[in-house]
Amino acid sequence: MKFLPKHLIKTIALLAIVFSCSNNSGSSQEEDLAELTLLNNDIEQLVSTGTCTGNSNCEYIAYGSKACGGPTSYLVYSTSIDVELLKEKVAEYNEKEDLYNNTWSVFSDCSVVLPPTSVECINGKCTAIY
Numbered sequence: 001m002k003f004l005p006k007h008l009i010k011t012i013a014l015l016a017i018v019f020s021c022s023n024n025s026g027s028s029q030e031e032d033l034a035e036l037t038l039l040n041n042d043i044e045q046l047v048s049t050g051t052c053t054g055n056s057n058c059e060y061i062a063y064g065s066k067a068c069g070g071p072t073s074y075l076v077y078s079t080s081i082d083v084e085l086l087k088e089k090v091a092e093y094n095e096k097e098d099l100y101n102n103t104w105s106v107f108s109d110c111s112v113v114l115p116p117t118s119v120e121c122i123n124g125k126c127t128a129i130y
Contacts (some may be wrong), residue, residue: 060076
């Protein structure tokens, strides 16, 4: 059995390293997007469990991260849910979406998303008013 020359072994090793590195985290764009989707689903599930009896039970929070900066939208929720957990999950989501945008060179329309002018309790659900 013949042995490969040292320079050929080094070249193969170097190519294996180069082609295995797609980004700093080692995950693919699809994997990063799937992680964001799962976190978004968790947040939506948490928000959907809330109910309200009056406008004072309703609040909103900046949600998501546009590639140009600023939130993607505003999430309306009832204070009947675990608000601290929601804020933690939203902060995590916003940070991960910002990282996703930077890692994968995502573009956005750069329009400014305005917060709701108010939030109201309508039929037991918090609703954004624009």
